[in-house]
Amino acid sequence: EPEVTQTPSHQVTQMGQEVILRCVPISNHLYFYWYRQILGQKVEFLVSFYNNEISEKSEIFDDQFSVERPDGSNFTLKIRSTKLEDSAMYFCATGHSYEQYFGPGTRLTVT
Amino acid sequence: SQQGEEDPQALSIQEGENATMNCSYKTSINNLQWYRQNSGRGLVHLILIRSNEREKHSGRLRVTLDTSKKSSSLLITASRAADTASYFCATDLNDYKLSFGAGTTVTVRA
Numbered sequence: 612e613p614e615v616t617q618t619p620s621h622q623v624t625q626m627g628q629e630v631i632l633r634c635v636p637i638s639n640h641l642y643f644y645w646y647r648q649i650l651g652q653k654v655e656f657l658v659s660f661y662n663n664e665i666s667e668k669s670e671i672f673d674d675q676f677s678v679e680r681p682d683g684s685n686f687t688l689k690i691r692s693t694k695l696e697d698s699a700m701y702f703c704a705t706g707h708s709y710e711q712y713f714g715p716g717t718r719l720t721v722t
Numbered sequence: 723s724q725q726g727e728e729d730p731q732a733l734s735i736q737e738g739e740n741a742t743m744n745c746s747y748k749t750s751i752n753n754l755q756w757y758r759q760n761s762g763r764g765l766v767h768l769i770l771i772r773s774n775e776r777e778k779h780s781g782r783l784r785v786t787l788d789t790s791k792k793s794s795s796l797l798i799t800a801s802r803a804a805d806t807a808s809y810f811c812a813t814d815l816n817d818y819k820l821s822f823g824a825g826t827t828v829t830v831r832a
Binding site for chain 2: 644646652653654655656659667669702704709710711712713714715716
């Protein structure tokens, strides 16, 4: 069964550094999403992406965040200058209608 | 604004028993979905119920939706140790984002 994959599984970075989280969507999916889950808290929506542009973004998704599909397959989330509070699990999700299928997540630790 | 909120926060049952958890939400929705998350892992999609549906089954899972009460329930029948996980409901207002509750942590004792 097709799955959403994410790399890396765990990323440790220093405050102020840039990180890029990668997601490979399920092949026929057209909608792409990033969510994050701070340890012990709810899963929070960050951004949705459709037809090569952002459809919606939350207040969390500020100028430090960006998304793109650089090669038409991978879907990336970039954090330009990481802060301690960016430490979380970041989940990519993809879908072709209402259902969203989540990847296993990238655990980002900012030190 | 918060949408899905699960109840109870935690549930401990014996293997073979049924587990029921509830989700309440605040605004009108298109669909409601349930997900499972094993500790430290990703979210696994369990079932989607549309706003015009009242009940849906998938294997040992039964989901109900009452749009008049803005609530949903997830029933897991004949629970197994492998069902130990956190369960989340997620509502969508449009195609573009899901709003998750805080989850119900289910522990199935052998």
